Every structure is written in structure tokens, then in C-alpha cells.
Amino acid sequence: MRGAFDILATSGWIVLLVAGASALACFLILRCLLSTGLAWRIATDVPNHRSLHATPIPRVGGWGIVPVSLAALLWHASQMWLIAAAAAALAMVSQIDDRRDLPARVRFAAHFAAVVALIVFRPADAPWWLLAGIGFLMLWMINLYNFMDGADGLAGGMALFGFAAYGAAALAGGSPSPALAVVCAAIAGAALGFLFLNFHPAKLFLGDAGSITLGFLAGALGYWGWRGDVWPLWFPAIVFSTFIADASITLLRRLCRGEKFWQAHREHYYQRMVRSGVGHRRTAIYWYATMLAAVILAFWALSRPAWEQWLIFAVWYGVLGCCGLIIDARWRTFQAAHTK
Template sequence: MPYHLVAFLVAALVVLWSTPIVKKIGLKSGYVDMPNPRKVHKRPMVRLGGISIFMGTQIALLIVAISGGFGDLPPASASEVWGVVIGGILYFLIGLADDLFTLTPWSRLLMQFAVAGMAWGVGVRIDFVTLPFSDLGLINIEWFSLPLTLVWLVGMANAVNFMDGLDGLAAGISGISAVVMLVVSLFIDQPAAALLAAALAGGALGFLRYNFNPAQIFMGDGGAYFLGFTLAGIGVIGLVKTVTTVAVVLPFVILAVPIFDTSTVVLNRLRRGKSPFSADKGHLHHRLLDAGLSQRRSVLLIYAIVFWVGSLAIAIAGIPAGNAYALGATLLLCYAIWRAWQRLQEPRT
């Protein structure tokens, strides 16, 4: 049975079916995101769409598991998969609690580190790193594994949340990244991680039906935290765990856009003496809007960048025709940049 296709389709169909229901419940209960000067939307928007993404992904994984799609995983692999799944559930609950009750930044961060520590304890951990442009190969980081893994898992969850600033941006980035992880995980013979990626990709891309500009609903912190943690976890158990010099760098390449954006914004805030949690308009999508691009053009340009770095990961992994994919993605990115440049040269009205 093509379990990966089943996981993708089930997740997408559940999201497509459940999102309008979640929207109605959100409107009746008043859980909406109100407009303000920092935000782009102009009317109240339901912020509970992450419930649909979460439901779609979990139902897809449950159906695949019941059907035997995960096979007979060895105990170590099973604990890693459970670590990502349960960790994703807990991250979703943290984000949902914030959507419903507005938690303080430090309480959210404390809970996120606690859950990431639990995931590390069951095997979702980075044990090796490789230095770029070095002949040292893989380096066993030993005791440094815990802090590095915590920063990776917590950082990616918040990075995806930070990117959720324009219609369809976080969902599209997550969906593209999950598809790339699916392809790479299958190629390097990590079918369990690939199943997680397939379900996540279906959930994220299915949500775009209602979240792409003009959006009808937002995913909220629940959806963003769930997507970010699960992507980071898949990167660890599906790529880093293969213990090859090439595979170790792949998650960082695939997720380079949210990593770079969040790192730049946080460092700029700290440099100005502000809290890393303080809201501003320093993100890439804000800068593209300020330059004169529309929401949709800004999002499509960032999609092209994410697709491009994903194609680089496919080429680095040695997948057949990977270089051709990377060339095609490069041409697509050049076209997107050219179109954006044309738009910026048009006189503003």
C-alpha cells in the first residue's frame, strides 16, 4: 500500500473538511485575531485553524498506523517517532492555550523547553554535527547534544510562528519543507520519518485552501508551534540520525529561510536592547511589504526561496536528477525576483 500517499491525502482531506467547521466555532466563541498597526489583516480573523491542521495530521498517522504503515520498528526507532508525535501534540496544546488564554512569553518558553527535553530523553536528539568547509567529518558533541537539541526544537517552533505574519506564509513554508523532507527521507531509507512528513505536508498544504490570500482563517500559535516542532523533529530522526556528513546538514538547509529570518530578527532586537519576544516589523515579509510588494507577491517570492533551498537539499542528498531540480528551482527563483523587481519599478498610486 502506498502509505505515504495515503497519509498525505487523508491529512489534506480532513483539513479541507474540518476547517470551515472550526471557523464557525471560532466566530461563535469570539476567538478571533483583531487588527492592529503591526498586523496586516484589516478585519477580525478566527485564529484556531491550527486545530484542523493538527486533526488532519493525527488522523492520517492513526489510519496509517492501524493499517501497518509503520511496520515493525525497532524499539529505538519507535521511541523516536513517539517522541516527535507526542511532542507535537504537547506543542499544539501549548499554542492552543495561548490562542485561548494568552500565556506570557516566558511561560510558553518554559513549557516548550520542558517538552523538548522530554523528546530528547526518548531519542529525538542531535548527537553529531559537521563543520562546513572542514575535513573533520562528523563530530560527536556528547554532552552538548542536550542544549543544541533544545535550541533546535524550541527555536524552529518559534521560527515558524514568527513567519506566520502574512496569509498563507507559514502554512506554505511548512508544506514545502515537509514535502522536501518526505522526498529526502524516502531516498535515504527513513520511511517512518517520511510518513510523518507526508501527513504534515498534507495538513499544511490542505490548509492553504482557506489560509492563502485573502485568508478566511489563521492557524494561530497552536498550528504554528505544531508545524515547527514536528518539522524540527522529523529533521532530527529522519536526517540527522542517519549519521552521515551530508545528512546532518540537510535539516538546516531545508529550513534555512525561517532559521535565517528568526535569527536576524532576534539578534536585531537584542542589539537594540529589546526583548526577543517584542513585536516589530523586522521580518523578511514585513520588509517586502515595506518595499512595495503586495501580500500575495511577497508570499510567492518567499515560497520560491524556500523551494530553491529545498532543491539544494535534494541535490546535496544525491537524489537522481537532483541537480536538474536545483537548476529548475533556481530559474523559478530568478523569475520570481525579476517579477518582484518589475512590480517595484511601477509607479505607486
């Protein structure tokens, strides 16, 4: 028992060192791209009627986060090489999309291929229908992360809180996985390095190369942890619940109206908060508080019986739904005041 404790303590220090080094590496890479002007040549986000910003901003955050994440996957967890390969492929396709606006069918085909490859070649011991459902949820995670990347500090903050939670659970859970903990710590650290340049007023954006890859990693590593009995199936869904709830409700609304859900818009809850006067900075802080609450709740639920865990899961999503109703009410009041 003493030896196991020492191993976990040593792993904890390694995880912290990796997170710090990743934050520094990501920050330096992105700062170099900005200072040399390369960031503007790689990809620039030009404002349109759906944007929440008013001036062109480089969208190269993925150029800092992705290399650091892939290096951690290959160096510290070589058994996850398939995740690294799929993430690299998605990053490349998404970078092309950042510059040339690829057709939706091409993007979705790449997402589908990455998810299918992971589940087919690294299947969990579960019924086929459950794996198919998980694959669908992973596809949704990829796309919803991209949909939610639209306000300063938001997507980077979700990556920081989400992957930090993964790392802590992988280290201290019932079936510890130090390698998974190190990888998640590296991604969380890279997200922190990115946030130094993305928090309002943002100097750069994440871009599809960053958001699509982070969405895939959130789903893939969540699946990997469940597959290895590191955490229950519901754990990733609570950790990333703030993004999942917002994007899912917005999608259902758009589908009910017969709209093309993959097209950019300004109907997400975070967009309504920014547009109604809360602003980028306070919106991010409110969301960070909700993300932290979700992480704390997820860790508390791990200690409860299985039926209570799923009850907590359902109640938490109900709470998020109530938060959405409050934002909707504020938005209606704002619209009424500005249409008189």
C-alpha cells in the same frame, strides 16, 4: 534489489495517498469550523498596530493541521509516540495562549520541556554538547516558526515545502524510512489543505496552536531523521532556511538594540515586503520560489562529498543574506518616499 525497489515504489504511492487524504481531511475540518461559526468562538485574531491585516480573522488553522499530524504519527509511526505526545501538549498550551495570552515564561517552559524530553528519552549517538546545541536549535525552530506566521500563505507554504522535502528524503535517501516519509507527507498534505483557506485573502490564520506545533515538528522530525541516518545534520537547516534566515537576522537586530525579541513587531523581511507594496500574494509567491530553490539545492547537496555539502550550506545562507540586503534597500527607498 528488485524487491527493495518495489517496496519503495509501493511506499511512494502510499505517501501520495496519505498526503492527499490529509489535505482533504484538514480542509474539511477547517471548512466546517468556518461554516458553523465555531472558528470565531475558538480564537480570533484582532488587528493591532503590528498586524498586516485590517479585519478580525479566526486563528484556528492548528485545529486542522494538528489532529491530522498526530493521527499520522500514532497510526503510521508508533515509535514516534513521544514526538506525538510532546506536540499534543504544545498544541494545548498554545491554544490556551491563543485565547488568554499566557506569560512568555510559561510558553518557553513548555517548549523547553518538550525538547528536553525528546533528547533525553530519545538521544542520538553523539556528544552531549552536540545534543545540547541541537536542543537549542530546536527551541529556536519552535519560536521562529511562530514569529514567521504573520502573512497570508507564508507559514503554511513553508510547512508544505519543508515537510514534503522531509518525506521525499526519508523515502529516497541512503537509509530509507517509509514510516517517517508517511508522517511527513501527512503534515505536508495537511498544510496544503490549510493553504486553500489561508492564501491571500486569508479566511483563517494558523494561530499559535498551529505555528508552535509545526515549529516543534520541523525540529523534532529533523532531529529524528538525523538520528536515524536518514539525512545529514545540515539538511533540515537548508530545507527550512528561508524561515531560519529571516527570523535569526531579525532577532539579532532586536537583541543589538536591547529590545524584547519575543514581543510582536513588523520588522521581518516578509513584513517589510508586504508593507512596501509587494503585497501578501506576491510576497508568498516569491517566498515559495525561494523555498523550492532551497529544497532542490538540499537534494543536490546530498549527492556531494561531506565538505562540499557544508560549503553549499554556507554559500546558500550567504545568498539569503544578499536577498535580505536587497529587501532592506527597497524598504529604505520606500520609507524615504513616504516621509517626504
